[in-house]
Amino acid sequence: MITPAHYTVLSAALFVIGMIGVLVRRNIIVIFMSIELMLNAVNINLVAYSSQLHNAVGQVFAIFVICVAAAEAAIGLGIILAFYRNKETINIDEMNLMRW
């Protein structure tokens, strides 16, 4: 049988993959994709337990997360575009203006 445990494992794996992507990849678009991946992993987890517990709250919360992710991606991309116009790079290692 496919139990909610399977979905949780899947969610955790996706989350970790996303986490590692955020921490390791240098391309900022890829980092954003990794952040979306983390968010979606959380969605899977929420929907799985909402189905098991026969409670709609989980699914509603998942809709909220999708909404926020979309808004955040829009703003983030806007920032990246602004930064790219100034610095001509998308290598996050070169985005260290806030350093000491």
Add this chain to the structure above:
Amino acid sequence: MDFIWLIPILPGVGAALNGVFGIRFFGKRASGLLACATMATAFVLSVAAVIQLVGLPAEARAHDVTLFTWIPPIALQTVNGIGTFQIPWSFRLDPLSALMILVVTGVGFLIHVYSIGYMADESRGAYARYFSYLNLFCFFMLTLVLGANFLVMFVGWEGVGLCSYLLIGYWYEKKSASDAGKKAFIANRIGDWGFLIGVFLIFFTFGTLDFRAVANAAGSMPVETAQFGTLSLICLLLFVGATGKSAQIPLYVWLPDAMEGPTPVSALIHAATMVTAGVYMVGRNAVLFSHAPMTMEIVAIVGVLTALMAASIGLVQNDIKRVLAYSTVSQLGYMFVAMGVGAYAAGAFHLMTHAFFKALLFLCSGAVIHAMAGEQDMRRMGGLKKYLPVTYVTMMIGTLAIAGIFPLSGFFSKDEILLNAFLSNKIVWAVAALTALMTAFYMFRLISLTFLGAYRGPAWETSGPKAVHEAAAHGVSHPADPFAHGQAARDDHEISHGPADGVHTVVAGGHGHGAWHGPHEAPRTMTVPLMALAVGAVIAGFVGIPAALGGDNAIEKFLEPSFVAAGVAHEGALTAPAHQGEGTAATGAAADAAAPEHEKPEMAAAGEIGLMLFSVFLGLLGIWVAYRFYVRRPEISEYLAARFAGAHRVLTNKYYVDEIYGATVVNGTLGSANGLWAIDRNVVDGAVNGSGWFTIFTSWVSGLIDKYIVDGLVNLVGSILERSSFVFRRAQTGLIQNYALLMLVGVFVFVTYLLLR
């Protein structure tokens, strides 16, 4: 006699008027007349007062007049118990002060008259200044002799010292004159120091300063024959004051220099009155001195040594006034000999006769100097007898008087002293007799060099321009003149030309009317006082004819009550006639037990006459020797001077006493003053400067502390923070993935903690 306070006040008023108004407004005639008028009135009043005094019975001859209270009564604890101390400003007329006021006003008046002629060449203002000072001096002197207590006398004592300074330095533009004035005042002050300590001791011992009270208190004290007690110390200190005022050893050095003043000043102050103040003071305190035989011995010895020393210096002096100055010091020594052997009346008697003949001698010398247009060196005089007959006769009278030739006044007074000295101390008598011989010699030497023999002075023209040249050259040391070189080289005080010197640019003539027409007699204002004083010098002795010659020694009996304490005066007056009768032959120094304060040794009349003959013989011998030396064979004196050149040099240089004083006392004082100045400069100012330096130093140190330590701490804190911030800001890499990693690690830690809790 209640008017006796007027006697000092009148000259004082004259001095004030002449001083305040006379110098600016009065003419010469007015100021001279004013001064003489005050003195004449004072003399008349003195005579009237003395006549009234003599009218009283002998024991009651004392009259006090109090003007005001100077120090009001205060309670006082002294050695003798608690008493009341007060000082009224009172004058007392008793026999001794009666004698003194007659002498001061009489001789003073004659000298004032003489000064009108002598000082006639002065400018109007200076003339008035002179008479103001002279009157001021008489005011102080009369206060001195009339004072009834030590403080009033001291006011006069100091005042006469002041006036002596003012008058000696009268021609103050001349440095030697102002130096002489300073010397006189300073020497007087040194004596006054001793005098004041003596007065303090009297105040401490007796609790009073009134003469009669002190004499009465001392009269009941024992005579200090064995040890040197309080009374002896008091009398010794008073005598120190007397040595300063009356020019005895060691403070006589001012008197010869005082000849820088005008001659009438020398006559009045330094012959007749001021220098006798010391003698008067000792006589006034006769009771005190009688109780201090050791001090009396010191007084007599100092007196006789001074007499001898001064006479020896006078033998070789060439300035006519110097000879008279040393003669004065010598005669004052005689007076102190008399006081020292207890013959107070004899001392006062000699004071009176000395005032006459010494003032006479000085005034005559003034007439000679006036005639010689300022010349004072006797070697350039001679043969003036025919030009100055009146001066010659009067000066001869004065010389015979001082030499002690019978029957002039000096004979009686000097003989009285010699008799009493003989009865008391043979050695003192011998030295005094030797001094008498020398006195006669040097006085007749003076007469011979000045009036007798050939004229040795400068020639004069009767008319023509050469006369002006001659007179101008006179008085200034001529290069070809052998005498002038020697004098100038040795002592530039010797020739003090008074009116003929620097200040008064009128050609060297005493009259100021151009050329010098040769020596001529002085005007009447000068010769009449000479004659009056000569009369006095002749007859003044007759008040003291001793018993041995048939008289009754009136002056001694008259003065007796002043020299004994009040309780004993009665006894003294009664027993005195018994002493005076001829035939009471108690030879030797037999003290009279009935009147212990007044010993009256006795001698046979024959012995007395023998002594008198001896002293007359000494006088005549001195005169004869001087006559031989200076009139008959003048080369003898030069031969002797060459033969005994060393002694001659010592005498001419006055035993080098001034040089000794200069080297020791003066240089000692200057040296210690310099030493004190060095201390002040180095130690005191050094301390002040050092504390200033120290303040600057500490402020520098504190500045360093502030700059390096305090500011350093503050900067240290800052730098610590800065260093640590270097470390911590490395965490701000600016790399987003680093931050994300940190967040992840933090989450793991938190969750682990929660799980393991």
